[in-house]
Amino acid sequence: MIIGILGIQGGFARHKDMLRSMGYNTIIVRTAEELKKTNALIIPGGESTTLLNLFDKLQLSEAIKDYNKKSPIMGTCAGLIVLSKKAELAQYSPLGLIDIEVSRNAYGRQKESFIYKVNLELNLKQIEFEAVFIRAPKIMKYGSECRVLSKFKNDVIMIQNDSVLACSFHPELTLDNTIHKYFIKNFT
Ligand code: GLN
Numbered sequence: 001m002i003i004g005i006l007g008i009q010g011g012f013a014r015h016k017d018m019l020r021s022m023g024y025n026t027i028i029v030r031t032a033e034e035l036k037k038t039n040a041l042i043i044p045g046g047e048s049t050t051l052l053n054l055f056d057k058l059q060l061s062e063a064i065k066d067y068n069k070k071s072p073i074m075g076t077c078a079g080l081i082v083l084s085k086k087a088e089l090a091q092y093s094p095l096g097l098i099d100i101e102v103s104r105n106a107y108g109r110q111k112e113s114f115i116y117k118v119n120l121e122l123n124l125k126q127i128e129f130e131a132v133f134i135r136a137p138k139i140m141k142y143g144s145e146c147r148v149l150s151k152f153k154n155d156v157i158m159i160q161n162d163s164v165l166a167c168s169f170h171p172e173l174t175l176d177n178t179i180h181k182y183f184i185k186n187f188t
Pocket residue numbers: 044045046047048049076077078079081104105134135136137
């Protein structure tokens with residue numbers, strides 16, 4: 001199995017390090033051709049407007065939408081935003097692969113970044129996880145086919161449907177590989 005990590009912008013390196021330390025083969029994906037070689041894809045954090053702009057330029061929007069008909073995708077932070085159905089993005093529409101509406105930068109600016117111990121509900125078990133929030137988006141609405149996996153106070157911060165796992169924080173910035181493991185074991 002090969003896990004692709006979208007590497008056109010943002011924090012892809014730490015996802016790669018984590019997956020490698022778990023023993024998985026990874027490739028950094030920058031083209032539709034490279035995407036075809038993978039069994040699952042991670043879209044990292046970064047800047048959602050830049051990501052969507054580059055998707056347009058590199059013909060990746062349709063390729064990723066097509067890919068997700070058969071293969072799973074995990075999005076973190078900006079990755080969650082680009083996978084959403086609706087976000088305030090000046091000139092681009094997100095991919096709409098998970099039925100969530102998000103508000104960008106809803107927890108403040110870079111210097112208001114924070115770490116918070118949250119509970120994940122994974123396969124009926126409660127697991128404590130240190131969530132790192134950096135200019136994180138807030139999930140304002142979600143559809144009935146989505147399953148909520150974690151909350152911070154009253155906000156949903158981790159959610160899934162059948163083929164997409166999305167979190168508003170950065171699981172790759174801790175040493176805890178619980179979320180990456182959950183994605184690979186449950187989606188691939
Ligand atoms: N605020 C960024 C955006 O709107 C996301 C930040 C992040 O990925 N850490 O795209």
